[in-house]
Amino acid sequence: MPPESPAARETLGVAHNGIALTEPLVLQSGVTLAGVTVAYQTWGTLNADKSNGVLVCHALTGDQYVIGTHPVTGKPGWWNDLVGPGKIIDTDRFFVICANVLGGCMGSTGPKDINPATGKAWGLSFPVITIPDMVQAQAKLLDHLGVRRLFCVIGGSMGAMQVLEWAHRYPERVFAAVPIAGSYRHSAQNIAFHEVGRQAIMADPDWCQGAYADEGKIPKRGLAVARMAAHITYLSETALHRKFGRRLQDRDALTYGFDADFQVESYLRHQGYTFVDRFDANSYLYITRAMDYFDLAAENNGVLAEAFTGTKVRFCLISFSSDWLFPTVESRAIVRALNAVAANVSFVEVVSDKGHDAFLLDEPEFHQTLQGFIDGSADAHGLPARRKP
């Protein structure tokens, strides 16, 4: 019997590809979680050496649908610009894997699932999960897929946290690591923004102390407000000004009311109220908590460098100059720690006015940096060179 077996999970009417873990996960909190499913997608083919695996780690509200058409929203995948045949993360060269994080709501086990002990949705009785827990689940998936060692692990924002955790916890399983627009620990300001989002969800009476599924309700208003607040932090002031300024929405003059007079208001409302159709409120609580708890220095006696002692992983860190959620200073702190242990590290601060969201967007300097690092690392890893167009 294989240690893991295929499992299909359904969310919002969509069946997700996944595996059911045979062994329970022992979480960082000490809690044992049995019956875990890891939902995932892959693209490309694992080579004979099993050396061309690329693990993509998604951000807070992302999921495993990196490219193609998202099965729930019908929109393009969140990294269509970067991943695909002939693209920087070339699915003709690499075997690309992305798993929905533990605690998520796109097929991997999370608070919306049924707690086998009660027959009801977990809700707030689901154990708090952490970034290391997410990474542990991904490692089980790689075992199942036969990928002992990854060519590369890459991700932005919360994805970058997972990348760092991978390099720390499984250095022998990672050849190259690319944490983008990330941090080794969540700042006070970022915890504060997450707390506002959680409070908005918990303030919604339809949240029902987390048991909304049992009550047949959805805390849409609270989740929408949480998303709106978060969304502001993903953009720079400059980007907001360029996109919207003080322009009015489908009107010539102020209405002297509380409708969305300004385009930026209309945009935010749209962001908030479309989000609730694809995301679970409790998952939002759990995943933001995982980010808040992440502190790779604290896990290593308060010394970040100790997380990487003796590492042979090749690192490429990328930050964006207008990102105020995960500013460049956060990436620099990681670079300094890696330098302190003589790690192989390159670092680029991409000049961009697009804010944190730049890692999802078509930013030429970002893409060029990444292309250079991926191609050079593939060469160093003994993978065939990229087919030039």
Place this chain on the structure above:
Amino acid sequence: MPPESPAARETLGVAHNGIALTEPLVLQSGVTLAGVTVAYQTWGTLNADKSNGVLVCHALTGDQYVIGTHPVTGKPGWWNDLVGPGKIIDTDRFFVICANVLGGCMGSTGPKDINPATGKAWGLSFPVITIPDMVQAQAKLLDHLGVRRLFCVIGGSMGAMQVLEWAHRYPERVFAAVPIAGSYRHSAQNIAFHEVGRQAIMADPDWCQGAYADEGKIPKRGLAVARMAAHITYLSETALHRKFGRRLQDRDALTYGFDADFQVESYLRHQGYTFVDRFDANSYLYITRAMDYFDLAAENNGVLAEAFTGTKVRFCLISFSSDWLFPTVESRAIVRALNAVAANVSFVEVVSDKGHDAFLLDEPEFHQTLQGFIDGSADAHGLPARRKP
């Protein structure tokens, strides 16, 4: 019969000093608002020349209780550091006035008051008010107090918007103007943050479409979330880091739950849930809307300088280096416009890591700058010199 008559208004069990305007206000929206009360406090004595009046304009959630003990919260006034006998805004020298803004909830007419036409609380039927409307009401108060021309009008944040409007609309009534940490128009990002706050309030079922007073309810949860989101923007990342970092609240280790593990979470919750005891949710909607609508350039053919053509007002602008809500670039834009009309203007960016809130705090460079400007202007205005301690 005097054009205005004394009126006492009660809020939260506290009687506020005020005047009832005899004439209706014609608002910027074109709506006529009758039966307006302006609640206010004064300190010091108007001199024989009636030339020593200082109007203090409060910020979004401030009020007329600038100094002393706040009658509702029991806490010190919001500018106790700056205003008082022997202080920079010296109540032994100046006749200091502060009015609760129109639309507020500390005694001036606002959405929580009874609409005489219906006998019910105004709620959302209260007309949208603007910064110019607030200033118009203040001008009526000054008429009542016999202050034809102010020595100085001063305020931070939304107070700075009122100061700019005063200098624009009533230049002959202002000798010196001090807009601190302000802007001539609310940015897209700031509108976005306000919109999140409004959406949080409106998402609370206890808001009852604004008619919560009739229903005997208070949308506490929504208002608390709005306050929490706003509060983050008042502090700098550095200040949050220094005050809280990732320190835990009354515990030695993470609890792996959704209690306030981190001090910054506990602080934010406290800020949110104490605010609702002193502020009205609909007032929050109306006053944020007034700030969003403010655009002194748009009021002047899109050219800010035209707002100040030929002005004889002496200006002192102050910004704070770590203020990301009203960053220095906003004050510089005003300085440039004033320079373009050859106005008398001085400008200081105070180096501070305390964020927007610095204007409320004991910042020595800020206070020194202000002391110099006030004393020099008092001299130029023919007021007696400050008694040196």
